[in-house]
Amino acid sequence: MITREPEDFPPPRNWVANFGRKVLFTFRNAGRAILLLTEAVANLRFIFSPRTRREIILQMFVGGIKSLGVITVVAGFTGMILALQTGIELRKFGQEVNIGAAVMVSMLREMGPFMTGLIMAASVGSAYAAQMGTMVVSEEIAALEIMSINPVRFLVLPRLVALAVMTPLLSFYSCMMGVLGGALVGKTQLGVAWVAYWQNATRYADAKDLYVGVFKAFIFGIIITIVACHQGFSTTQGAVGVGNATRRTVILSFLTILIVGYFITRFFYV
Amino acid sequence: MIRFEQVTKTLGGRKVLDGIDLEIREGETLAIVGPSGTGKSVSLKHMVRLMTPDAGRVLVGGEAISEATGRDLERLREKFGVLFQGGALLEWLNVFENVALPLREKTQTGEDEITERVREKLRLVGLEKDELKHPSEISGGMRKRAGLARAIIRNPEIILYDEPTSGLDPVSSRTIDALIEDMRQKLTVTSVVVTHDLHSALSIATRIAMLSEGRIVELATPEDFIKSKTEAVVRFLEAQYITTRGSWEKHTL
Ligand SMILES: Nc1ncnc2c1ncn2[C@@H]1O[C@H](COP(=O)(O)OP(=O)(O)OP(=O)(O)O)[C@@H](O)[C@H]1O
Ligand SMILES: [Mg+2]
Numbered sequence: 001m002i003t004r005e006p007e008d009f010p011p012p013r014n015w016v017a018n019f020g021r022k023v024l025f026t027f028r029n030a031g032r033a034i035l036l037l038t039e040a041v042a043n044l045r046f047i048f049s050p051r052t053r054r055e056i057i058l059q060m061f062v063g064g065i066k067s068l069g070v071i072t073v074v075a076g077f078t079g080m081i082l083a084l085q086t087g088i089e090l091r092k093f094g095q096e097v098n099i100g101a102a103v104m105v106s107m108l109r110e111m112g113p114f115m116t117g118l119i120m121a122a123s124v125g126s127a128y129a130a131q132m133g134t135m136v137v138s139e140e141i142a143a144l145e146i147m148s149i150n151p152v153r154f155l156v157l158p159r160l161v162a163l164a165v166m167t168p169l170l171s172f173y174s175c176m177m178g179v180l181g182g183a184l185v186g187k188t189q190l191g192v193a194w195v196a197y198w199q200n201a202t203r204y205a206d207a208k209d210l211y212v213g214v215f216k217a218f219i220f221g222i223i224i225t226i227v228a229c230h231q232g233f234s235t236t237q238g239a240v241g242v243g244n245a246t247r248r249t250v251i252l253s254f255l256t257i258l259i260v261g262y263f264i265t266r267f268f269y270v
Numbered sequence: 271m272i273r274f275e276q277v278t279k280t281l282g283g284r285k286v287l288d289g290i291d292l293e294i295r296e297g298e299t300l301a302i303v304g305p306s307g308t309g310k311s312v313s314l315k316h317m318v319r320l321m322t323p324d325a326g327r328v329l330v331g332g333e334a335i336s337e338a339t340g341r342d343l344e345r346l347r348e349k350f351g352v353l354f355q356g357g358a359l360l361e362w363l364n365v366f367e368n369v370a371l372p373l374r375e376k377t378q379t380g381e382d383e384i385t386e387r388v389r390e391k392l393r394l395v396g397l398e399k400d401e402l403k404h405p406s407e408i409s410g411g412m413r414k415r416a417g418l419a420r421a422i423i424r425n426p427e428i429i430l431y432d433e434p435t436s437g438l439d440p441v442s443s444r445t446i447d448a449l450i451e452d453m454r455q456k457l458t459v460t461s462v463v464v465t466h467d468l469h470s471a472l473s474i475a476t477r478i479a480m481l482s483e484g485r486i487v488e489l490a491t492p493e494d495f496i497k498s499k500t501e502a503v504v505r506f507l508e509a510q511y512i513t514t515r516g517s518w519e520k521h522t523l
Binding site: 003006008051138139140142146147149154 | 280281282283318320321322344347348350352354355356358359360361371372374375376
């Protein structure tokens with residue numbers, strides 16, 4: 001059941017007990033979030049029902065297409081900065097054409113997925129948390145449960161699928177924007193021709209860079225949805241609680257994305 | 271129909287329900303009244319297992335909903351229609367879609383029949399002209415009525431109302447009262463109404479239960495309820511300007 005009963009705990013006796021309790025709660029919440037993911041995955045067979053399909057497309061639009069603007073700007077400038085920084089150094093050795101590879105590889109491997117993940121967590125994740133939290137507060141989740149409409153299937157599943165698909169796509173898009181930004185700086189500031197830049201970029205980047213980045217973004221999309229929905233569902237105390245859930249969603253997704261991102265890199269490249 | 275057996279529940283370090291015994295009979299309308307914070311909503315939540323008792327049992331049609339899980343719980347919950355305090359409508363669906371939701375999600379009903387049944391219920395609550403509006407575009411009273419239409423769309427055996435008239439003007443309140451009365455006559459349902467509004471309780475209930483400090487201090491028909499000598503009841507009545515001397519006449523609706 002998603003609606004949880006309020007819990008009472010006696011005030012902790014001392015700071016050790018307090019710390020211990022915090023640690024236990026952290027693990028318990030992580031466990032609950034994983035259970036939420038498990039249940040959503042167990043409901044995956046419903047994604048082809050007409051209602052869920054429509055909802056997924058809607059969520060893809062709301063969560064994905066609307067983030068295009070900000071991702072374009074952030075990715076473009078990231079590529080420009082990368083190109084400028086490395087280009088200035090490389091020019092000392094007459095190697096400025098290699099900014100193509102530098103931008104392409106760092107965008108594909110790290111910057112693209114990370115940036116997309118962070119932007120999606122801050123915009124879409126926080127919105128999901130606020131929405132779920134408001135639904136808890138206004139008893140909509142309770143109403144769904146009494147009608148025996150599973151909130152995981154009804155609310156979490158479409159969002160999970162939408163973000164798991166959209167985050168990799170947006171991540172790839174952000175890489176392309178970054179490379180474009182780099183090319184622009186290369187051409188205008190460093191005198192690297194478009195063709196030379198592009199040839200250099202594609203020569204050094206290989207398929208592995210692409211699919212590891214895409215895989216990362218896919219995992220980030222799942223992390224964002226699950227953290228946001230779990231935090232939203234755990235909301236207590238009215239509007240203040242919704243604010244807290246939103247804030248915690250952004251912080252927790254950032255942390256999880258960074259840590260998990262590191263381990264994915266280590267797994268594939270070490 | 272619904273039975274509380276020694277139900278005890280502690281919330282926030284306080285015994286909100288303290289060994290409640292209560293039998294709600296088939297076809298009756300039971301009103302639960304009492305001061306704010308005495309556990310009226312909490313007792314309602316126990317009936318549909320949004321809360322589980324710390325001790326004791328809640329039975330629905332002879333089966334313990336307080337111990338049911340999975341399919342059994344789902345089957346027991348199907349007997350209920352619940353009207354939440356704020357209506358609890360989904361914001362992104364319009365009134366029609368909200369009312370149709372239980373049919374679309376939980377039954378194989380065809381779209382034609384859904385349209386017909388939703389329209390019928392919307393007519394019953396007087397919202398037939400507002401079916402395309404979204405919850406944010408209608409008033410609190412209309413949201414409650416839409417919530418009521420959704421609660422009864424699958425013809426439940428039991429309807430629970432949490433403060434159906436709170437926050438409404440007197441005229442809308444009486445409309446809701448009339449609807450509850452209607453529902454009982456037309457659909458022969460069992461109803462439980464949690465309310466602050468004693469006027470409403472006296473006019474629609476077949477029996478009234480008064481909750482105070484975690485216990486049921488009075489359980490009587492409206493006629494006997496206003497004559498009650500129980501101190502908590504007398505105070506409660508006086509606070510609502512209902513004298514215990516004159517006789518109470520049922521509203522004619
Ligand atoms: N989710 C909860 N967490 C903690 N305490 C709760 C919770 N729900 C109810 N309580 C406590 O239980 C008591 C009874 O609450 P309940 O909502 O049943 O009151 P009520 O009789 O419905 O009052 P009102 O008429 O104001 O709605 C209150 O003192 C409240 O503090
Ligand atoms: Mg209440």
